[in-house]
Structure formats: C-alpha cells, structure tokens
Amino acid sequence: MRVRLRDLAERLGLSVMAVSKALRDAPDIGAATKAKVQAEARRMGYWPNEAARSLRVKQSGWVGFILSDLASEEGALISGGLTEAAQEAGIALLVGLARNGKEEAEQVRAMIGRGAEAIFLLPRISTEHRSAALEVANKSNCPMIFLKRYPADVGLGSGRVSWVVRDVKGAAEMILDHLYDLGHRNVAYLGGHSAARSHALHMQSVVEGAERRGMTLMGGALMVGLEPEDAEGEMRKIFGKKDPPTATICGTDTLAQGVFRACFRAGVEVPKRMSVTGVGNGELSRHGMVPLTTVGFPSLGRAGFALWKKMRDGEGGVQPEVVQGELIVRESTGKA
Amino acid sequence: MRVRLRDLAERLGLSVMAVSKALRDAPDIGAATKAKVQAEARRMGYWPNEAARSLRVKQSGWVGFILSDLASEEGALISGGLTEAAQEAGIALLVGLARNGKEEAEQVRAMIGRGAEAIFLLPRISTEHRSAALEVANKSNCPMIFLKRYPADVGLGSGRVSWVVRDVKGAAEMILDHLYDLGHRNVAYLGGHSAARSHALHMQSVVEGAERRGMTLMGGALMVGLEPEDAEGEMRKIFGKKDPPTATICGTDTLAQGVFRACFRAGVEVPKRMSVTGVGNGELSRHGMVPLTTVGFPSLGRAGFALWKKMRDGEGGVQPEVVQGELIVRESTGKA
DNA sequence: CTGTTAGCGCGTTCAA
DNA sequence: TTGAACGCGCTAACAG
Numbered sequence: 001m002r003v004r005l006r007d008l009a010e011r012l013g014l015s016v017m018a019v020s021k022a023l024r025d026a027p028d029i030g031a032a033t034k035a036k037v038q039a040e041a042r043r044m045g046y047w048p049n050e051a052a053r054s055l056r057v058k059q060s061g062w063v064g065f066i067l068s069d070l071a072s073e074e075g076a077l078i079s080g081g082l083t084e085a086a087q088e089a090g091i092a093l094l095v096g097l098a099r100n101g102k103e104e105a106e107q108v109r110a111m112i113g114r115g116a117e118a119i120f121l122l123p124r125i126s127t128e129h130r131s132a133a134l135e136v137a138n139k140s141n142c143p144m145i146f147l148k149r150y151p152a153d154v155g156l157g158s159g160r161v162s163w164v165v166r167d168v169k170g171a172a173e174m175i176l177d178h179l180y181d182l183g184h185r186n187v188a189y190l191g192g193h194s195a196a197r198s199h200a201l202h203m204q205s206v207v208e209g210a211e212r213r214g215m216t217l218m219g220g221a222l223m224v225g226l227e228p229e230d231a232e233g234e235m236r237k238i239f240g241k242k243d244p245p246t247a248t249i250c251g252t253d254t255l256a257q258g259v260f261r262a263c264f265r266a267g268v269e270v271p272k273r274m275s276v277t278g279v280g281n282g283e284l285s286r287h288g289m290v291p292l293t294t295v296g297f298p299s300l301g302r303a304g305f306a307l308w309k310k311m312r313d314g315e316g317g318v319q320p321e322v323v324q325g326e327l328i329v330r331e332s333t334g335k336a
Numbered sequence: 337m338r339v340r341l342r343d344l345a346e347r348l349g350l351s352v353m354a355v356s357k358a359l360r361d362a363p364d365i366g367a368a369t370k371a372k373v374q375a376e377a378r379r380m381g382y383w384p385n386e387a388a389r390s391l392r393v394k395q396s397g398w399v400g401f402i403l404s405d406l407a408s409e410e411g412a413l414i415s416g417g418l419t420e421a422a423q424e425a426g427i428a429l430l431v432g433l434a435r436n437g438k439e440e441a442e443q444v445r446a447m448i449g450r451g452a453e454a455i456f457l458l459p460r461i462s463t464e465h466r467s468a469a470l471e472v473a474n475k476s477n478c479p480m481i482f483l484k485r486y487p488a489d490v491g492l493g494s495g496r497v498s499w500v501v502r503d504v505k506g507a508a509e510m511i512l513d514h515l516y517d518l519g520h521r522n523v524a525y526l527g528g529h530s531a532a533r534s535h536a537l538h539m540q541s542v543v544e545g546a547e548r549r550g551m552t553l554m555g556g557a558l559m560v561g562l563e564p565e566d567a568e569g570e571m572r573k574i575f576g577k578k579d580p581p582t583a584t585i586c587g588t589d590t591l592a593q594g595v596f597r598a599c600f601r602a603g604v605e606v607p608k609r610m611s612v613t614g615v616g617n618g619e620l621s622r623h624g625m626v627p628l629t630t631v632g633f634p635s636l637g638r639a640g641f642a643l644w645k646k647m648r649d650g651e652g653g654v655q656p657e658v659v660q661g662e663l664i665v666r667e668s669t670g671k672a
Numbered sequence: 673c674t675g676t677t678a679g680c681g682c683g684t685t686c687a688a
Numbered sequence: 689t690t691g692a693a694c695g696c697g698c699t700a701a702c703a704g
Contacts, residue, residue: 002476045475045476047445047448047449047476048449049391049449049451050449050450050451051387051390051391051396051450051451052391054387055385055387055388055391060387061450062430062450069416070406070412070415070416070419071412071413071415071416071417072412073409073412073619075412076406076407076408076409076411076412077407079406079407079431080405080406080407080433081407083406083431083432083433084433087432087433092430092432092446092450093430093431093432094398094428094429094430094431095415095419095429095430095431096419096423096428096429097416097419097420097423109383110428112383113383113384113385113386114386114397114428115385115386115387139381140338140381227623228623254623257623257624257625260625261625261626264600264625282619283409283618283619283620284619284620284623284624287563287564287590287593287620287624288593288620288623288624288625289593289596289597289600289624289625290597
C-alpha cells in the first residue's frame, strides 16, 4: 500500500496535522521537526494523494486540452507549448480528442466533471458559428481558452472566456516586406480554402499589402486547397502564362512543397528563378526539398496558458491575445 | 456551485445513497425511482465529482503518458493512438514532458501521486542502461509500458512492466523485397546513428538481408546522422564513385529528403535513375518533394494501451509486443 | 509551536 | 427496496 500521512505520523510519534504542515513548509512548525519529517517522508517514499487533496481544497490541479488530432503537426506544436507551460506551473494536462462540435461538448462536460480548472480548446474549424462546447463551459463557469481559432459567437462578457490567435496579417506583411526588399514586384499567391477565416484573412492581407507596395499579384489571389498537389497544378498553369512571377507566396508550408515540385518539374530553379514562402515553420519547412522561408508562431499554447493564469489570479487578463509571428529566412528566397 | 448528490437527494426527498445507486443503475432500486432521479440529474446538470469518487474507489480513471517532446512527429503519432485508445475505453490521459532520465522519474512520481493507473513512457533514447523512472514505478508497483524504446535493465519479472516496439527487421525485409522485385541489385544504405539500438538493428537487418538476396551494398552501410544535410553530403560522395547504386535505402524519412536534394542537384531523376525509401510514414513522406515509399507503423500507442488492458484484466498479456510495419509504396521507387 | 475537530463528496456495509 | 453510519486521505479553522 501507499504511504499515508497517518503512517508517517505514527512512525514519528506526531499528529497527522503536524506532519501535513511540516511537509508543506508551514510557518508554524519548528525547523527541527520539519527536517525530521521531511527526511522520514523521503525515506518511506511518501507522496501525497492528490485525489484526497483535490477533494479538500477544491482544486484539481489540472487543466484540459481538447483538439481533433494530436498526430497532426498543428496539434502537436500547440500542445507542446501548452504542456510545457502547465508543467512549469505545477499544473497537469489532460488531453481529449474531439472530431466535431458534438464531441467537443462531450469532452468539455467530461473534463469539467473530472474537475478541470480550465479548458483549452483548439477547434477543428473556425467556420462554425456557435460552439456547443462553449455553452457547456459557460453553464458551469469553467474558464475556457480558445487556441488559434474561435467560434463566431464567442463573447468576453462572462470574463471566463478568451482566446489566443496568430497575427496572420502581420505574417503577410513580413513576407511581403521580405520579398519587396529582395526586389520582387511580380508575385503569385496560393492559399488554402476561403471558408476558413484565417486563410481568408491571410489572403486579404496579402492582396492589400501587395497593392499598397505597388506589387503585381499574378492572376489575383488563388485559393487552391490544402494539399501539395493543389498548388502544383496551379503552378503549372502559371508557368504557362507569359511574364511569370518571380516569387510565390503560399498560405501554408505544405502548399509550398507543391510549388517546389512544379518548379523542379519545369526546370525552374529555387530560389534563382523563383522564390517561395510558406507559413507555419513546420517540419516540412525545415526538412523538405528546399529549406523554406516561412513565418513561425511560437507556442500559441504557451500564450494561452499565460492568459489563463492572469485570468485566474484576477489580473484582468481576459483580453484576447494576438501572437506575433517571426520571419524565418531560409534558402527558398533570393533576389529577384 | 456544482450540483452534488446531496442536492439531488434533498430536491427529490430521497437519501443520498438512493440517488447514488439510482444513477449507477444499481439492481436494487425501483425503475420508477431511477427514472425520476436520472431525469432530475440531467435537469440540474449533475456530474459526479471524480476526485471524491477516486478517493473512495481507489481508481482514478486515468493513465499517464510521458515523453520528451509532444511537438515532434514521433511523439505526436504515438500519443495520438494512445489518446484515441484510452478515450474509447473511457480512460483519460495525462501528459507529461521529460527531457532526461531524472525528469522522467519525477514525472512518474508526480503521476503516481495523482493516481495514474498506469504509465506509458516513450523514452528519449534507448542507450541508457537503467531507467530511474522504472525504479520509481516498480516501487509503487504502478504498471508501466514502454513505447518504441525500452531500457536495457527492464525485466518482465514483476508482471507490471512490458513494452511495445516496432518490427524494425521486418521493415528492412519489406523494403529489400520491394526493391529486389523492381530489379535493384546495387543499393546504398544511409542510417541514423549507431548508438541507438533500433537504428543499429535496422542497419544490420539491411546488411544481412541484402547479402542473403545477393544484392550489393555500395560502400557498406553508412551511419550518417539524423538531418537531411547529413544524407545529402554522403550522397554527393556516392555520386562521385563509378557504378553508382540504383536505389538508396534510408533509415528515416528525414534522411530520404537529403537524398532527394542531392539527386536533384546532381540532375539524377527520382525514381527513374534513383529509387529512394524511408522509414516512418510521416508528414515528410506524404508531402515532401517526392511522395516517398516508406514503412509505416500504425499506432504503437494503441498497441500499448491494449497491452495494459490485458495486463490489468489479468489475461496474462505481459509479453512485449512487436508491431508489424506496413510497406507504403509511393512515387519514389521504380524499376531499376 | 503543536494538536483536535470537522468535514470535502462519494461508495461500501449492513440494518431496517 | 431503501437508508444510516462510516471512512477514503487530506487540510482549514480553531484550541491549547
């Protein structure tokens, strides 16, 4: 059996309370007693029973994280930062998978039942207007932080909801500045799908930013899809036209791989005759065919956790946060 | 405040116990009472307090998963399967990060304190002889399942430890068969680092398998490192030699990307003049420059969870499991 | 400085 | 078929 406070107390001839306090370094226990207690605790391998502690102090000491796919790079990156931050704060992290809005709500309910002190949610898509998960959380007034995407019906009213998103517009500006400085004036844009708010915003930012800088956007902005093949096909068409662009701005790192494929098949060297950029700074951008110039967003998870802590400690930190990206220049971009 | 059993009981004019039993569908409560109780519970939004339940029944309903980096593809893939399997079984998953043996042991201790019913560990490297984490777990006889790698000092003796690994040798055989059938007789091998047991085993399997099939291993088997650059440099040397191989077998998908780079720079078409294979079936293999022929290992996490369930239910499932890989043929391999 | 009392919310045991 | 008493391991509040 596991060692309990009582076992220690009996062994030491003290009361359970004295031992409990000594272990928590309470101010009203003698130094000598503390030392003795702590030594014996280590010797006997005592470790507190968190279930009992939680029951008593009404704090579980853990938060929940719900997402659709841990195996995706997106999920992995965010959960990595979140786990790190939580661990540093001595808070445990419980992970739940949910593939749709209904499952999200179920997970939220289950986690609240288990005593989550907060719930972090990386929603599948941002197109849904209302979030069942949010309703459930509100009902039990469990704090909820949306990561990367958030539903349209979210509101700050309750003071227990907030979110952390990427500065997609800023990312577009960084890329445009970078390409402009390299002398590119004629560029192409290949984005994901226009139904996703962040993709739409990125595209719009590129369109406006290009115009402001006097850059030509070859064939307008194109939403091609999410797979490399989608970008590859579109690039072939672009190569067919006269006066092709000298740079291609992609909405994701994955799409950039498709551009690489098209370039190599067409014998167009990167970056000599075509510069390429992505967004995400994922594995593909580091290890893919050509190390990719892209924009990375460090640890949305970490930012989200910090936000919750402020919220909890009543430092008024309910304002949503927009995380700045960071331009990472690699070999896929060069002079026009 | 949260609704408790007592609140329900008072509202319904019943005893706390009657309500508790009714909700758990106990056999000794009348159907009419059950229906009434369950309806009221739903109406009031009752959800059991798991901390109290755990304390009483001495089962937390969750397991722990410890790894060094959730953001890595390796960690993400395994945790994905593990989370799925746990969720299907109604067990929650607590995640902990540990960058070295000491932190692993600390995490194990913390998780046991929180009441983990089992601990799944993806160790950082398999070269360490003894595992502090294992010692801690053994002391509190918490079941422990190693995933993908396991320490040399592990033993099945206690009946509370086991592990799940990949069939690395089988993977090598699959790749060799595939290449042999395509007519390749002269191949190169680029592996990771020989200090890792799985890498060493993979290399050895390729060496032996090639010999058995009468295939020539150009320049012997080379352990180059883990980054694409490592493979790229080595390939350049290989291209410099006369009678170069028609296929390159890589120890990881990442190394294969380096081979792609070298091929394209040297004007060697893939797969026309060079076939390339990897191991892992990660994002790079799907979305990289050339869709890569590789060996995937579905859900070590899932297999590990299943193993623990057998262990727990006393079905004697303590025997370590070797998960078979699956050859995934994509565009990077063709006729010699 | 140390100990006593009184639960936290649930489930097991046994009596009604 | 239902309920009362008790305890899981821990700690807040108050005495001593």
